[in-house]
Amino acid sequence: PATAATVVVTAAKMVDVLAGKEVDRPQVTITDGRITAVGHQGDAVPEGAKTIDLGNRTLLPGLIDMHVHLTSDPTLSGYQSLNYTDSFWMVVGVANARKTLEAGFTTVRNVGSDHYDDVALKEGIEHGYIPGPRIVPATYILGVTGGHGDFTEFPPSIETPSDNIANSPDAFRALVRKVHKYGAEVIKVAMTGGVLSKGDSVGAEQVSPAEIQAIVDEAHRLGMRVAVHAHGTEGINDALRAGVDTIEHASLADEESFKLAKAHGAWFDMDIYDDDYILAEGAKNGVFPESMAKEKMVGLKQRQTFRAAHAAGVKMLFGTDGGVYPNGFNARQFATMVQWGMTPIEAIQASTKNAAEALDKTRDVGAIEVGRYGDLIAVDGDPLQDVVLLQHPSFVMKGGEVVKAPQ
Ligand code: ARG
Incomplete structure (x- = not known):
């Protein structure tokens, strides 16, 4: 396309699986399917970008x-x-x-x-x-x-x-x-x-x-x-x-x-x-x-x-x-993994950061990082407190396209 399609997603929190911690008030910019900026609410929004505010939710990588x-x-x-x-x-x-x-x-x-x-x-x-x-x-x-x-x-x-x-x-x-x-x-x-x-x-x-x-x-x-x-x-x-x-x-x-x-x-x-x-x-x-x-x-x-x-x-x-x-x-398996010895962040990393490494696709998937695909989900609460939340993501985006939006 002649003009790049840009979408900016904001939420209350984001799980940074590479650092193993949560970040407050994230802002993620995706252009033509790939992440081009990961910052905080208040950062500049590219002109003409579509914005999606997920309110109180927590963002995670797909x-x-x-x-x-x-x-x-x-x-x-x-x-x-x-x-x-x-x-x-x-x-x-x-x-x-x-x-x-x-x-x-x-x-x-x-x-x-x-x-x-x-x-x-x-x-x-x-x-x-x-x-x-x-x-x-x-x-x-x-x-x-x-x-x-x-x-x-x-x-x-x-x-x-x-x-x-x-x-x-x-x-x-x-x-x-x-x-x-x-x-x-x-x-x-x-x-x-x-x-x-x-x-x-x-x-x-x-x-x-x-x-x-x-x-x-x-x-x-x-x-x-x-x-x-x-x-x-x-x-x-x-x-x-x-x-x-x-x-x-x-x-x-x-x-x-x-x-x-x-x-x-x-x-x-x-x-x-x-x-x-x-x-x-x-x-x-x-x-x-x-x-x-x-x-x-x-x-x-x-x-x-x-x-x-x-x-x-x-x-x-x-x-x-x-x-x-x-x-x-x-996603039912997250709770079983926590029950049998993992912390919530370890279980989430197993399905994001580690999985991308095992696929040899760390440039494409497995984290919300500049360069990787705009594959994001959001849950209604804090998944590091309760991994069962991962069973019901209210938002799913793949390559910058919304698959599922909050009702
Ligand atoms: N595909 C596997 C097999 O047939 C399933 C094993 C399922 N059971 C389990 N405890 N994980 O061997």
């Missing part, structure tokens, strides 16, 4: 969820998912993208979807067809035959897709190259068994040390980071030794894992709210009985591990596994 599955619906778990056609999940993704953005999550890392659906969602959002967060897509979850990333709930006579399955270092290299070719910006690997997958043991290692090494080398060579689904101790530790970037779930991580994570600068991304939802709703949603049993084995343990990992100084992220519980309720 939130980031590092572990979602936008194209999943937890109420259609287990065999219930088979009642729908393949492209149905794309429709689910379109609806969930809007819910996630309106919930204040302006960026998500989508760590697993079939058919490159997350790439299509990203393209649709970027071209303005549908509302949604910025998406960092992983496309398929890579894994071994019979592992957490495979379709293990069918008899041998029913052939299942194997676009994401490999069983040797070279075959995994080829898969990394293939998903990168079709739009993956991060690699997701199912390193150990899972809770919701049928027929595997949640703690067992599935990908070999040589295979994860090949994946990490190839992904890093292509400029991508590696997110590893791992509940089991051996799998977590072998993945960390191979140089992976983020450990998802991390349920059975031990002292050795904490040491390795710190030595390698890896992050833990632990979905510690999910246990409540799965135990309450899982059976009704179609979750396999064996998965309910696995959840009972790891749920509490994972929370204890979260507390210990944080206390040991492991870098922590905010990732919910949205899709395993309803997308749009991502």
Whole structure:
């Protein structure tokens, strides 16, 4: 456009996630989608700028969820998912993208979807067809035959897709190259068994040390980071030794894992709210009985591990596994994180400052700072006193565009 579009946002307070403190009477200027000034009310307002005063509210950077599955619906778990056609999940993704953005999550890392659906969602959002967060897509979850990333709930006579399955270092290299070719910006690997997958043991290692090494080398060579689904101790530790970037779930991580994570600068991304939802709703949603049993084995343990990992100084992220519980309720996990040892500012930094670092996007997202996108939310009160406020942002802005305004 010939004239720059400038918008100036003011509020009573702002959470400065880089400094780890609140600032009074902030004024944030955004021009053509990026932040151009961060100051105080009373500073000069560029001529012709649109102004938005959020009154008594507190401004925060748009939130980031590092572990979602936008194209999943937890109420259609287990065999219930088979009642729908393949492209149905794309429709689910379109609806969930809007819910996630309106919930204040302006960026998500989508760590697993079939058919490159997350790439299509990203393209649709970027071209303005549908509302949604910025998406960092992983496309398929890579894994071994019979592992957490495979379709293990069918008899041998029913052939299942194997676009994401490999069983040797070279075959995994080829898969990394293939998903990168079709739009993956991060690699997701199912390193150990899972809770919701049928027929595997949640703690067992599935990908070999040589295979994860090949994946990490190839992904890093292509400029991508590696997110590893791992509940089991051996799998977590072998993945960390191979140089992976983020450990998802991390349920059975031990002292050795904490040491390795710190030595390698890896992050833990632990979905510690999910246990409540799965135990309450899982059976009704179609979750396999064996998965309910696995959840009972790891749920509490994972929370204890979260507390210990944080206390040991492991870098922590905010990732919910949205899709395993309803997308749009991502912010519920903040209270669980505070309950299990974080301060409110630490929980907020996990979903802003730290998340941007783990995405390698500190120039774009994760803080209200000059140069980054104008991705802002506001809550009605002080989130450092009560993180539950984050569940109901009354204002959401993405790239300087208002997504949700106070009623
Ligand atoms: N996608 C994960 C899995 O199937 C979900 C784990 C949820 N449970 C938990 N306690 N975080 O393994």
